[in-house]
Amino acid sequence: MKYNAFISYSHSQDFKLAPSLESALEKFAKPTFKRRALNIFRDSNDLSISPDLWGKIEEGLNASEYFIFFASPLSAQSHYCTKEVEHWKTTKSIDNFLIVLTDGELLWNHATSDFDWSKTTAIPKNLSGVFKNEPLYVDFRENASENLTLDNPDFKDKLVLIAATLHNKTVGNMVGEAVKQHKRTMRIRNAAISVLSTLLVAAILLSIYAMKQKKVAEAETLKALLSTYIASSQAQLNEDPTKSLRLAEYAYSFANENNLPTKIASEQLTKVFYSGYGFYQEPGFKILNTDLINKNKRTKKLGYFKPEIDAIIESVPPHEYLGQASTDIFINPNTNETEFLIAGGKLEFPILYNFKTEIYEFENIDPVEIKLEGFGGFTGYIQDVAISTDGKYSILGSANSKTALIDNKAYLQDNLDTDIFKTRAILKSGSRNDIFEVNFTDNNKYIITKTLDLVWQNSEQNSIKDTIINLWKTEPFPYIEIYNSNTAHGNISISEDYYMLPVEEDLEKYSWLHMAQSIRTQNNTIIAEFPNAKGISPNTISSPDGNFLVNYQGIFNKENELLITLSSYFIDNSGIAYCFSNDSKFLKLSYIDGPERIFALDPDFILERLNNAKIMGAIATLTTADKKRFLIETE
Incomplete structure (x- = not known):
């Protein structure tokens, strides 16, 4: 059995006696080199935080050899104590049921071979008729609060009765064993003291100098x-952002564990996490639904706008060397609203179209060119495109080994190039080869990119070794994004874990985005509190602790080094406002049309978020080869 005994007690009655008796049983007759003589289960020590409290208690009961019941009127009336007794008598032997009387009365009726229930107050009624004969019990009523240690002879004499049962020994043998273990411990201690005393003086003199030198060197x-x-994290950022993130994470943890300054490592972690790059999932990570969107099937159903779309396709000639343009389409089955994306061929930039239909009218929102640095020309030629089945996002796979995740609505509604949040993420693995295929899983939760692993014989010839497939989580993003919703609070985060609440009550929903508010979890735990936000401008605002600065360009450290790019153009975006949280651990960027983005500046919160599989998925970790390459010790 994992535990020798399970202690069932009333916290109100025996909050002193229960832990004292547990500690004494673990110490009494303890062998010298053993951590404890007995393993005792007591809820305050052995229960971890869990939504299933009874399940954990039940595990402890099933794994225990004996049941020690602290009998008192309060425990007799306790719901959990009664439930624990019922579980034991149903699943275990009543012969291993021990009673410690701490308060009340416990009387046996020999005529009925049961407790005298007219006078017994210390045990629950579900023990009626369980014992065939009067059970022995240890009376601690006079010891419930006095010196509860092995130094108290009366306490010790009563403890021996319980210990002997748990060790399956007689009381005499138990006392003898305790004396034997004590003498053995004293002999070992005295011998050790004698040897150490002889060596101590010489060792101290020799070690002082050596220790000083060693500490300096270490x-x-x-x-x-x-x-x-x-430095490795910085170098990897544009090569393999996922490795860069894990290196920054390790650097911060390493600094913490070794009591080194954490500022530079913390800032590197912040820079990578909010760099705008996405992070690929652990190789072999399994998702419930890996079915891909059938783009070919979708493109054949052009719906109401087939003539317009056919004309667009025909107007884009193929490239002499790079081939035909890539296309994808989304059609809203309820409204027939259609999004059409075309890239490649001889187009300079990808173009996103949006067609809407009324009962007797057709409306074509002006198409937008998607102009992204590095996604164009020969080296950044777009190889493949895809639109999510809800029309929310598009992805562009490029010959520059990168993939762009763009927000369709943001591009169609905002012609400003300065809004960096229109491009939600740039996806880049360690490969430098073309992205030849991109797609969404049919539930849109993940993105799949494919590139070829090439072996080059010379500067012009190569052969295909393998196809590299990477999986990326579509959303949420590193920052917490809150949007207006029909939920109880009028807003919710993309991950559905957080919501915003104004400090001032009775404000109309959707009208208080720039006012003082707090971000909370769904169980109403406050994550951060924010004052009234200030309109975005060239003027710099400092965090309350003075460690961070912010203006329309981004978030900076106090040395004015850029940590997070915002690039919010203040002239055409007068509805944007920002503020630091009262504890300086978060920055809130809010928009008059609803969305709010929360940037954690606390490295511990960042680490918790990036390793939360529900939010960020299973971001790939450093491999054994990576750890060796970057001088990280492995166990």
Whole structure:
């Protein structure tokens, strides 16, 4: 059995006696090199936080050899104590049921071979008729609050009765065993003291100097390693952002564990997390639904706008070397609203079209060119495109080994190039080869990119070794995005974990986005509190603790080094406002049309978010080869 005994008690009655008796049983007759003599289950020590409290208690009961019931009127009336007794008598032997009387009365009626229930107050009624004969019990009523240690002879004498049962020994043998273990411990201690005393003086003199030198050397080595990890993360950012993120994470944890300054590592973690790059999932990560959108099937059904779309396709000639344009389409089955994306061929930039239909009218919203740095020309030629089945996002797979995730609505409604949130993420793995295929899973939760693993024989010839498939989580994003909704609070985060609540009550929903508010979890735990926001401008605002600065360009450290790019053009975006949280751990960027984006500046919150599989998925970790390459010790 995992536990020798399970202690069932009333917290109100025996909050002192229960832990004292547990501790004494673990120490009494303990062998010298053993952590404890007995393993005792007591809820305050052995229960972890869990939504299933009874399930954890039940596991403890099933894994225990004996049941120690602290009998008192309060425990007799306790719901959990009664439930624990019922579980034991149903599943275990009543012969292993021990009673410790701490208050009340416990009287046996020999005529009925049962407790005298007219006078017994210390045990629950579900023990009626369970015992064939009068059970022995240990009376601790006079010891419930006095010196509850093995130094108290009366306490110790009563403890021996319980210990002997749990050790399956007689009381005499139990006392003898305790004396034997004590003498053995004293002999070992005295021998150790004698040897150590002889060596101590010489060792101290020799070690003082050595320790000083060693500490200096170790400190310098640790600082050098930390600098290496940070530099490696910086170097990997544009090569493999996912590795860069994991290196920044390791650098921050390494600095914390070794009591080194964490500022630079923390800032590197912040820079990578909010760099605008996406992070691929762990290789082999399994998702419930990996079915892909059938783009070919969709493109054949052009719906109401087939003539317009056919004309667009015919107007884009193929490229002499790079081939035909890539297309994808989304048709809203209820409204026939249609989004059409075309890229490649001889187009300079990808173009997103939006067609809407009324009963007797057709409306074509002006198409928008998607102008992204690096996504154009010969090296950034678009190889493949896809639109999610809800029409919310599009993806562009490029010959520059990158994929762009764009927000269709943001592009169609906002012609400003300065809104960086129109492009939700740039997806980049360690490969430098073309992205030849992109797609969404049919539930839109993940993006799949494919590239070829090429082996080059020379500068012009290569052969295909394998196809590299990467999986990316579509949303949520590193920042917390809150949007207006029909939920109880009028807003909710993309991950549905958070909502905003104004400090001032009775404000009309959707009207208080720039006012003082707090961000909370769904169980109403406050994550951060924000004051009234200020309109975005060239003027710099400082965080309450003075460690961060913000203006329309982005978020900076106090040395004026850019950490997070915002690029919110203040002239044409007068409805944008921002503010730091009262504790300086978060920055809130709010828009007059609803969305709010919360940027965590606290590295511990960032680590918790990036490793939350529900939110960020299973972001790939460093492989054994990576750890060796970047000088990270492995166990």
